[in-house]
Amino acid sequence: MEQVDCVVIGAGVIGLAVAREMALQGRETIVLERENAFGTISSARNSEVIHAGIYYPKDSFKAKLCVQGNRLLYEYCRTHQVPTQPYGKLIVASDDTQLDDLQAILYKAQNNQVPHIEMISGEKAKSLEPQLQCSAAILSSTTGIVDSHAYMLSLLGGFEDAGGMIAYQSPLISAKPIGNNAEQGFVLNIGGADGMQIQTRLLINCAGMSAPAIAQKIEGLATDQIPKAYFAKGNYFSLTGKSPFAHLIYPIPEPGGLGVHLTLDMAGQAKFGPDVEWLEIESEDLIDYKVNPTRGEGFYEAVRRYWPGLKDGSLQPDYSGVRAKIVPPNAPAGDFYFNGPSDHSLKGLFNLYGFESPGLTSSLAIARHLEGLIKSSL
Numbered sequence: 001m002e003q004v005d006c007v008v009i010g011a012g013v014i015g016l017a018v019a020r021e022m023a024l025q026g027r028e029t030i031v032l033e034r035e036n037a038f039g040t041i042s043s044a045r046n047s048e049v050i051h052a053g054i055y056y057p058k059d060s061f062k063a064k065l066c067v068q069g070n071r072l073l074y075e076y077c078r079t080h081q082v083p084t085q086p087y088g089k090l091i092v093a094s095d096d097t098q099l100d101d102l103q104a105i106l107y108k109a110q111n112n113q114v115p116h117i118e119m120i121s122g123e124k125a126k127s128l129e130p131q132l133q134c135s136a137a138i139l140s141s142t143t144g145i146v147d148s149h150a151y152m153l154s155l156l157g158g159f160e161d162a163g164g165m166i167a168y169q170s171p172l173i174s175a176k177p178i179g180n181n182a183e184q185g186f187v188l189n190i191g192g193a194d195g196m197q198i199q200t201r202l203l204i205n206c207a208g209m210s211a212p213a214i215a216q217k218i219e220g221l222a223t224d225q226i227p228k229a230y231f232a233k234g235n236y237f238s239l240t241g242k243s244p245f246a247h248l249i250y251p252i253p254e255p256g257g258l259g260v261h262l263t264l265d266m267a268g269q270a271k272f273g274p275d276v277e278w279l280e281i282e283s284e285d286l287i288d289y290k291v292n293p294t295r296g297e298g299f300y301e302a303v304r305r306y307w308p309g310l311k312d313g314s315l316q317p318d319y320s321g322v323r324a325k326i327v328p329p330n331a332p333a334g335d336f337y338f339n340g341p342s343d344h345s346l347k348g349l350f351n352l353y354g355f356e357s358p359g360l361t362s363s364l365a366i367a368r369h370l371e372g373l374i375k376s377s378l
């Protein structure tokens with residue numbers, strides 16, 4: 001049986017960032033990915049936004065790791081030739097009734113020590129974006145867009161250069177602890193065409209919205225350590241024609257998401273979304289990624305609050321993604337959850353639950369934080 005230091009489950013953006021960090025620390029590391037390529041699920045179905053860390057509760061993992069991750073990501077992309085576009089972002093109060101909400105967002109951002117952020121008047125916002133309707137806005141200069149596929153390809157290259165290996169079409173069937181509280185590691189049964197067994201000292205579950213389902217395959221892990229998965233679909237509509245905006249435009253957030261916002265791709269093409277559509281399903285296998293065209297009616301209404309000039313018929317259904325949530329509808333937004341040996345007593349096991357947005361932005365900071373948790377647990 002092959003023996004390695006570390007196995008990472010999931011080759012999404014966080015799994016790749018974590019695996020690269022493990023390999024750079026000198027650990028012999030294998031990534032298991034059930035699909036035939038990396039980054040094909042949540043990591044391929046998002047806005048590609050580099051977030052600044054504005055909305056999250058003070059001292060939460062999302063706040064700390066997003067602010068740190070923003071800096072690390074821009075630095076990484078600059079030194080590894082990964083394309084980014086630092087468009088900047090305007091969060092807008094579409095009328096005076098939203099000014100208190102806007103001020104509360106600014107206060108939260110300042111508490112999180114978000115750099116290069118300021119409140120500007122409606123007039124100043126309109127001078128930046130003439131088609132905008134708003135009473136005031138927050139300008140975030142460190143918000144931008146990253147070519148997420150190029151970023152993941154670069155992470156994979158760095159992982160492999162450091163001696164790591166990735167196994168595609170290799171789903172985890174089961175993991176069995178060796179010794180008392182897994183003090184000698186785990187034996188993994190892996191599916192796929194050939195099937196195999198691997199023994200590993202470290203087992204890191206980075207399976208995104210599948211993380212709770214993967215955790216159920218680990219023997220000896222108490223059920224109270226495995227959160228229930230909830231599935232919140234986000235639909236996107238693309239704008240036909242040229243974008244009239246040069247910044248990302250965000251309304252005041254809504255429960256479960258950040259409201260129907262305008263983002264730009266690397267080429268400057270505009271899209272709107274995601275909205276929040278809670279799916280009443282128990283399993284990821286039941287997700288339907290098709291975008292229902294009738295949801296566009298709600299998009300027009302939401303977007304016209306800040307862009308009255310949006311013409312009928314100019315939005316086309318584009319794509320959708322699903323958030324890896326571990327809190328139900330109408331509950332306060334959850335935080336990143338690092339579930340480690342101090343929680344469940346299985347030495348060497350780390351489950352990453354609820355790693356939705358801003359997971360892409362935070363990925364390098366998440367990997368560093370996890371490395372610190374691993375070192376302190378050994």
